[in-house]
Amino acid sequence: MAWQFYLVIKMRESIIMKIHYGTALGAVALVTIHILFRMTQNFSESLQYQNVIANYHLLPYALMLEVVLVLLSVHGFNGLRVILLELKQGIMYEKMINYGSIGAMAALIAYGSRTILMAGMGMS
Amino acid sequence: MAERISNREGLRGMANPTRYGLERVAYWLQRLSGLGLLAYLIGHIYETSSIVNGKVAWDKMLELTQTTQGHLLLTLVIGMCVFHTANGIRVMLGHGGIGVGKPGQPEYPYDKSQRSAMGSLNYKQRLCIWVSIALAALAMMYGMAVLFGD
Numbered sequence: 705m706a707w708q709f710y711l712v713i714k715m716r717e718s719i720i721m722k723i724h725y726g727t728a729l730g731a732v733a734l735v736t737i738h739i740l741f742r743m744t745q746n747f748s749e750s751l752q753y754q755n756v757i758a759n760y761h762l763l764p765y766a767l768m769l770e771v772v773l774v775l776l777s778v779h780g781f782n783g784l785r786v787i788l789l790e791l792k793q794g795i796m797y798e799k800m801i802n803y804g805s806i807g808a809m810a811a812l813i814a815y816g817s818r819t820i821l822m823a824g825m826g827m828s
Numbered sequence: 829m830a831e832r833i834s835n836r837e838g839l840r841g842m843a844n845p846t847r848y849g850l851e852r853v854a855y856w857l858q859r860l861s862g863l864g865l866l867a868y869l870i871g872h873i874y875e876t877s878s879i880v881n882g883k884v885a886w887d888k889m890l891e892l893t894q895t896t897q898g899h900l901l902l903t904l905v906i907g908m909c910v911f912h913t914a915n916g917i918r919v920m921l922g923h924g925g926i927g928v929g930k931p932g933q934p935e936y937p938y939d940k941s942q943r944s945a946m947g948s949l950n951y952k953q954r955l956c957i958w959v960s961i962a963l964a965a966l967a968m969m970y971g972m973a974v975l976f977g978d
Binding site: 721725728732735743747748751753756757760773776777780781783784787790791792812815816818819822823827 | 838839842859862863865866869870873874876877879880883886887890894909913916920923974975
């Protein structure tokens with residue numbers, strides 16, 4: 705619980721914004737590689753089952769997907785948190801939004817990681 | 829208290845891109861594209877998760893997404909992504925004080941070069957907003973050529 709307390713209560717907005725910008729820059733670079741992978745061949749061909757599974761079996765690419773997932777989830781849900789906090793303020797409301805966005809972030813990362821892990825290990 | 833509440837426009841105020849010029853439009857587009865991209869990210873993660881259910885499930889999902897409507901949605905996502913990135917980099921540079929210039933006192937007669945009289949952005953920042961919109965439009969055209977060119 706201590707790390708959650710630090711994340712939600714103690715972390716200054718200036719630090720959170722640096723994380724927001726850092727995750728944005730990292731995501732831009734890695735999403736570019738992700739899109740380029742789709743362009744290595746004809747777009748619809750690259751989406752064929754065997755090609756996509758082959759992508760997941762490639763360890764460096766699977767690791768990159770995991771990093772992209774974390775970066776985009778953190779950036780996306782922090783962005784949503786900022787929008788919701790701009791809309792309304794209040795101790796309970798802010799606490800709810802902060803914890804809610806961390807929860808949603810964790811859930812999306814867990815669900816995406818499950819796909820990467822299962823497809824990567826051939827559990828399909 | 830009553831006056832404070834009556835002045836609070838809430839969601840309607842946030843959804844209104846007018847009244848404050850180009851920078852407000854950029855702010856509005858940044859938030860709108862951010863929300864759109866987050867929705868797409870969630871949808872994309874759900875869509876790709878069908879691969880763990882085997883080839884039949886994956887092909888079924890492709891049948892749903894690889895349609896004209898699906899490609900149009902993807903084109904919109906490309907546009908949102910490019911605008912959000914380019915405008916986001918402008919905002920980052922602005923937060924770092926790069927390209928914002930020195931603040932000046934408004935003096936009569938006001939002209940457009942006086943930032944404090946005409947808004948808080950100088951011409952470099954305003955140009956960046958237009959470049960972001962143009963880059964998004966170009967990327968959407970390229971995306972359409974790739975998606976519909978198959």
